[in-house]
């Protein structure tokens with residue numbers, strides 16, 4: 001495919017091998033090693049946060065956050081969340097024995113619209129799990145207000161929100177916890193990896209124990225934990241990619257701006273409305289089309305042009321029997337049927353964006 005949907009960013013190979021040589025020299029491969037500690041410190045400084053924990057992936061980041069905040073053992077077993085997200089948002093809840101109660105989304109931002117939660121749904125819940133979808137910050141003020149009124153914990157699945165800012169600060173600063181995915185396809189990555197940012201030190205300390213089997217300082221299991229540690233090889237990749245961050249973020253913002261410029265006035269294409277006080281981080285490039293029938297035709301035509309696209313996120317998680325199908329979410333269900341993500345990765349060029357947009361415009365004309 002000339003234009004894949006994503007392409008992992010590869011750092012300078014010598015940077016990576018230099019880290020690997022130090023790891024070999026130390027023979028310290030995992031368990032809170034020096035590369036991991038350095039990456040935790042660099043990321044905490046980058047986000048201007050205090051309590052950041054690296055973990056093995058973004059799904060475990062969610063599960064550990066739920067356990068650290070006692071969501072999994074809370075007597076109210078429901079959590080309010082969005083159906084417009086990746087499977088892991090709902091599956092991590094179900095895996096922990098928590099019932100996802102799906103709340104509909106805003107039709108323009110695609111984020112959870114917490115004002116749609118009924119009093120009964122709020123009364124039966126212990127927490128809200130919002131997702132900054134495609135990196136677009138949720139309405140954090142509305143969520144915080146509702147959470148305060150109903151004594152709910154707030155966790156943000158911020159898997160897409162690396163380098164996404166709100167009022168000039170990282171959006172990861174919001175919520176009792178925010179989780180990142182550092183998967184190879186993400187804006188910033190460590191091949192596989194994840195991170196949790198906690199508001200409170202006590203939750204962070206509990207999570208640090210949780211990711212290491214629940215061991216206390218004497219290596220005795222104090223409570224039920226899991227192995228969610230990040231290895232030194234993964235942390236080394238994170239350190240090497242970190243050096244490329246200025247280029248990655250500048251390039252992705254430029255690509256997002258170019259897509260917006262080319263597609264803003266095209267009939268039959270609706271672009272995601274970004275938070276007024278945020279800045280598009282260029283993590284993804286979703287376009288909303290007029291119908292599923294048009295989407296199917298456009299996707300086929302783009303494939304024939306060498307442009308890979310992805311129905312991201314489809315289906316709506318509230319329609320997946322395995323996730324319990326709790327809550328009525330007509331807007332999310334409809335948007336899931338009509339949304340298509342276009343190629344977005346650091347190596348993509350502005351000329352590439354122009355070519356992809358030309359293919360899309362031609363495909364739309366043929367489809368209508």
Ligand SMILES: Cc1ncc(COP(=O)(O)O)c(C=O)c1O
Pocket residue numbers: 057058059060085086088089131157159160180181182183193194
């Ligand atoms: C919204 C969201 N949450 C969680 C995850 C899970 O992250 P990981 O693949 O690192 O486990 C992803 C992965 O793409 C995601 O998109």
